[in-house]
Amino acid sequence: MRLLQVSMLAALACLALGVALAQAPAAQTVDDVIDKVLRDAGKADTRPAAPPPPQVHETVVMSARMGEHDDRTRFVVELSEPIAMRTFTLNNPNRVVIDMPLVKWHLDGPPRPGGYGAVRSYRYGTFRPGNSRFVIDLNQPVVVGEPMVLPPENGSGYRVVFDLFPTTQAKFDRTAGWPEDLRARYTASELAALPKNPPPPQTRIKRMIVIDPGHGGLDPGTHGSDGANEKDLVLAVSLQLQRVLLARGYTVHMTRDSDVPVELGQRARIARSWRADLMISIHANWNTNPDIKGLSIYSLSDKGSDAEARALAKKENGADKLIGVDLSGDNSGVGPILIDLAQRDTMNKSSHFAELALAELRSETDILPHMPHRDAGFVVLKAPDVPAVLIELGFLSNPEEARKMQTDGWRARVARAIAAAVDRQFMATAEAGSATAP
Numbered sequence: 001m002r003l004l005q006v007s008m009l010a011a012l013a014c015l016a017l018g019v020a021l022a023q024a025p026a027a028q029t030v031d032d033v034i035d036k037v038l039r040d041a042g043k044a045d046t047r048p049a050a051p052p053p054p055q056v057h058e059t060v061v062m063s064a065r066m067g068e069h070d071d072r073t074r075f076v077v078e079l080s081e082p083i084a085m086r087t088f089t090l091n092n093p094n095r096v097v098i099d100m101p102l103v104k105w106h107l108d109g110p111p112r113p114g115g116y117g118a119v120r121s122y123r124y125g126t127f128r129p130g131n132s133r134f135v136i137d138l139n140q141p142v143v144v145g146e147p148m149v150l151p152p153e154n155g156s157g158y159r160v161v162f163d164l165f166p167t168t169q170a171k172f173d174r175t176a177g178w179p180e181d182l183r184a185r186y187t188a189s190e191l192a193a194l195p196k197n198p199p200p201p202q203t204r205i206k207r208m209i210v211i212d213p214g215h216g217g218l219d220p221g222t223h224g225s226d227g228a229n230e231k232d233l234v235l236a237v238s239l240q241l242q243r244v245l246l247a248r249g250y251t252v253h254m255t256r257d258s259d260v261p262v263e264l265g266q267r268a269r270i271a272r273s274w275r276a277d278l279m280i281s282i283h284a285n286w287n288t289n290p291d292i293k294g295l296s297i298y299s300l301s302d303k304g305s306d307a308e309a310r311a312l313a314k315k316e317n318g319a320d321k322l323i324g325v326d327l328s329g330d331n332s333g334v335g336p337i338l339i340d341l342a343q344r345d346t347m348n349k350s351s352h353f354a355e356l357a358l359a360e361l362r363s364e365t366d367i368l369p370h371m372p373h374r375d376a377g378f379v380v381l382k383a384p385d386v387p388a389v390l391i392e393l394g395f396l397s398n399p400e401e402a403r404k405m406q407t408d409g410w411r412a413r414v415a416r417a418i419a420a421a422v423d424r425q426f427m428a429t430a431e432a433g434s435a436t437a438p
Contacts, residue, residue: 059083060104062157064124064134068117072145073164075119075136078157079103085160087144091176094141096164098134099182102126118142118164125218126260135218136164141172206251207426210271212281212380213238213254217261222286224396226403231259233405234282237393240415241280248419264379271386278353278422279388281380284405286397293398294368295414297357298390299350300381349387349425351375357389357421364413366394366401391418 060080067074077085077098085100105124120137127133145163152158213235215221221230238254245252253274255267262270271279285296354373361367381388393414394401404410 058102058104059100060106060157061124061132062106064107064122066119066122068119071165073118073142075122075162075164077134077160077162079160080157082149082158082160085147087147087162088179088182089142089144089172089176090178091173094138094169094172094176096136096138096142096144096162098136098162099127100132102130103132105132118166123218123220125220127217128260133218141167141169143167143171143175206249207277207422208251208253208274209245209422210253210255210274210276210279210386211238211242211245212267212271212279213256214281214283215261216256216259219261222284222396224402225290225399226406228396228402228406230284230286230396233284233396234393235259237411237414238282240411241282241418244415244419245422248423250422267380268383268386268388271388272383276383276386278349278425279380279383279386280418281378281388281390283390283392285392285395287395288397290397290399292368293395293401294366294372295358295361295394296368296372296374296392297354298374298376298378298381298392299354300347300375300377300388346383346385346387350381350389353387353421353425354389356424357391357418360417360421360424361414364417365404365410 061077062080063078065076067076083100083103085098087096087098089096107124118138118140120139122134122136124134125132142164143166145165148161150159150161213231215229215231215234217231219231221234223229224233235256235258239257242252242254242257253270253276255270256262267281268279351373358367358372376390378390381390394405396402396405
């Protein structure tokens with residue numbers, strides 16, 4: 001009986017469809033007619049239709065441009081559709097930050113401002129997962145006017161206009177600072193990024209290596225003469241090193257495995273939370289003299305081995321300010337521990353690995369001729385119980401070395417050499433342990 005009812009309903013629907021198609025105006029489509037038939041036959045099924053699934057897509061940033069005027073600097077962002085954007089200012093150094101949800105960047109690169117106005121430069125990129133950001137570096141303090149949104153016209157997208165008006169440093173300082181909700185979100189996301197259940201050392205058999213590709217996101221690091229960014233180079237080498245170490249049986253964790261920023265203090269905390277046996281931070285160098293080239297390795301020191309090492313440490317330790325985070329005033333209980341360098345055993349292990357790595361790398365790449373093993377007070381090296389080194393792969397300011405570092409063969413050889421040094425480090429540790437065991 002049920003089958004007969006279904007057959008009759010189907011026949012009636014087909015009949016109605018045929019009549020409707022015959023009577024429908026020419027402008028209607030078959031889909032229009034079917035929709036009408038289904039509405040007329042709605043008595044057979046009165047259940048509400050399920051809502052369509054939400055459309056998931058990302059807004060595209062199509063362009064950004066800047067104009068210097070007598071009374072203001074105008075910054076215009078062109079978007080495929082309107083999104084929530086908000087601004088705030090930060091000092092030391094003075095910056096304007098434009099926050100927005102995650103977007104796709106279809107920009108050729110930030111055009112250089114004139115340099116004579118309020119803006120020195122600007123940068124853009126992913127700040128953290130789900131969050132994109134412009135950072136405008138200032139020559140002088142400004143106040144940000146109320147943004148204006150212009151609708152599309154003549155083939156353009158939506159344009160958001162930000163006017164920056166000159167102000168005094170005192171007024172700028174009064175309003176500058178990290179918004180409370182973002183500060184709370186930063187703290188929560190920082191905690192969420194730490195591993196929830198790092199393996200206890202008594203049950204871990206494989207050695208734990210943390211690889212730390214420098215910079216990322218809004219912080220590109222230094223630039224090569226060919227336009228290459230340090231953040232991209234060091235990530236590629238780090239991923240290659242990860243593959244080699246995994247194949248050799250090590251447990252490996254990355255502080256980042258994509259183009260996202262990680263605050264400096266967070267990098268060391270990740271290594272400590274995983275109880276790492278070794279942390280390897282990967283960077284690339286730069287010098288005003290384009291003839292200087294060669295790899296160098298840093299281990300921890302209070303003072304640094306020379307003025308150049310101190311200057312480099314100051315530059316790297318200030319990277320957080322590029323992405324809108326300043327941890328220089330951190331008063332947490334971890335601060336005094338990080339500064340305490342009494343863990344001589346950790347520092348000795350770091351220095352020993354630096355020497356092993358240089359010995360392995362000499363046959364694979366150029367080594368800085370003068371003092372390739374240096375020491376400096378890098379924040380990422382200050383985990384008190386994790387041996388750590390910072391490897392400067394070479395100088396992007398040297399055209400020949402910059403080209404070499406872009407090749408897959410060079411990266412593979414360097415990764416294998418570093419992995420060989422890791423093998424030697426823990427082989428020596430195992431031998432020492434067996435010799436002193438009761």
